[in-house]
Amino acid sequence: MDSDSVRGLDRRRLLGWSGGLAAAGVAAAGAQLVEAPPGHAAPASAGPGAVPPETRPGGAYDRFVAKLAAEDRFSGVVLLSHRGRTVLSRSYGMADKEKGIRNHEDVAFNLSSAGKPFGAVAVLQLAQQGRLRLSDTVGTHLSGFTREIAERVTLHHLLSGTSGLNTPAEDLRRVFHSRDEVYAFYERWARESKPVAAPGTPTDHAGAEVAIPALIVEAVTGTRYWDYVEKHIFERCGMTGTAFRTRPQWLTDERVAHSYMRQADGSRVDAVRNLDKGSPDPHQLGKNPGRSFIDPPGDGGFATAPDLVRFAHALGDGTLLDRPYAEVATAAKMPLAPQGGGLTGRAAPADASFTSYTMPISLVGGQWVKGRAGVNPGSVASWNIYPYTGWVGVVLGNYDDVPFQEIIQQEIQAVTGRR
Template sequence: MTVLRQSVQSSLLVSAFAGGLSVAALAQGQLAAVDKVFADFNAPDRPGCAVAVSEGGTELFARAYGMADLEHGIPNTPATVFEPGSVSKQFTAAATILLALDGKLSLNHDVREYIPELPDYGETITIRHLLNHTSGLRDWGSVAGIEGWPRTTRVHTHTHMLDIASRQKSLNYSPGEYYSYTNTGYNLQAVLVERVSGMSFAEFSRVRIFEPLGMTKTEWRDDFTRIVKDRAVAYSRTRDGAYRMNMPFENVHGNGGLLTTVSDLLRFTHNLETGELGGPEFLKEMHTQGVLNSGRTIQYASGLFIDQYKGIREVQHSGGTAGYRGFLTRFPDHGVAVAVMCNNGSANAGGLAHQVADLFLGAAIASDEAAPS
């Protein structure tokens, strides 16, 4: 077996797809097509990706392509740990909502009850505003860049984030007036969870989310110097075509910063169907889309985009941190979920995930496109 072939690994197929395909047919058909989707990343001289697909909560396969570590010649495997960037936000939202269900906080309360460092703007910013990106707070990373310390130029921490947020003299808009994506709201939630629970955000997540769901290779990057077993090095490509390391050397997390595998992502997204962890009210809050003051419903819920893909209902989020890329998507009406993560900054994880989804939603897509409008 060549090094290249070793870099493309698959878990055992434990189920046939619900379209009636046998395991053998799935292996010969869909898997070959999946390999083709990732062909550009399947080389011993470039960083790559991992992908996993589940149906009805059962993982059909997990495969990996390209290299996890170019310097040491280590290939990606289905068990490789990546950072999925803002895919992390749904985990932060889950922690916040679990505390609300515990009766420890209210999503409709003023966030200043828990984080008094924030200025009094004369208007109430609720925790729900943070969940939906409708708070009016500026993105702390953008402000840090204006101040001469863009992300990656120093080891940013939650202390830095809080300092920037506390110095924002006015809001971009009245809370609930508009939707404007900002990392600040999710970093504030991580701080809020720590203060309300009395545990570090990483520990709370481990005890309340990761361990109960069997996510054995998932943790937060709350200390970027910590050794993480099986972690892929992140790379970006320069103009001359060479790859250079591009790692997220920062300790802020909650907005991003999750360390995980494609299989662990599928475990979490399946729980967003079953509610085994959290129950019906948890599912309701996770999928409650924001409503602006005008009454307009936005696509963003609690760390999740509720949207459509080729006419099919989709729940998804993309992400990118330094040279990492990620995309986690779920098609509730068809029971299909796809997780893609890459350590190649040139990868379009969302595009790759949708190409894979097409292979398993083909009949549904064709049926929807053929339906009269």
């Protein structure tokens, strides 16, 4: 499924809730100026205690990303929103180099694993309606699984990353040609999952943990996963720029960023226009996200930065889930052991990190940071929510050879003040 199997980024610590209900700020060197359109919030003007100087235009975070962009080490959008007001919005580089279309705030980027929490929200919506229980085993809703899985692995195990399952390697070189072909392949692939440890055992990014819940959503609702999420999550949040786009849409829609993969010879190629090319990264060798006609159920999608902020707010204000179920979605489930610094790294170390439903969460400087990130050949994505202080941060990029970990570290430092 998604390629955040890139272990070098320590995905367990990749945090992210995206950010920005509106665009504002003075353009930094090399950035595209984004004006706040009528009806959008103006830049925040709270006191220095509420809005740290490092988060403002010209602050440390802004300067860090601008320098990377000037060196052609970042292409995309970064956005910081505080209590519904945009504090910083920057756009760099090209969404489509061939057509000369620049990145801007309303361009959608490939989310990769940053889209996995949509599936968890879908499951919790159905739990809230009484149509399923988190304690339901796989066999309650699906057939075709071994007894070890059908009778012992629950939705809670799957969503919390503790299923004990392993899924076979994907055929990364296969080119898909329709939604039905993608669906049939991943339905079969999910049923080939094998137990490698007892349920309740932490599992490292097993594809089954997103594929099987997506199949359960479909079994309960009678609706394809993509269609359910677009109607009951994206539409409900007003995420008009976000969708599970197909390859033809990726090729033709000027509001969708093309993903540029770094090649072994140092060049970058447009993934969707060069299906014969793949990533040279040893952890996702040969992969090209353009080969999948549509992202697999439970994964991915394309989103804009403001839409991810809308999702972040909708998750907390009752739009998507009643408050108790929203708290279940993001509550700490199991401690994560430190892994060589991880995303929060040397400059902004986490006090503690935990699993939640399809996303890691951390305590940094005494406050929660909750969210998700993802990496694919040619793209990076992260959305972070800071619920104690009202911040949301987003990073969306269409290069894969960026210091992604450092960018998110800088965001966390700017928002929390943690050094």
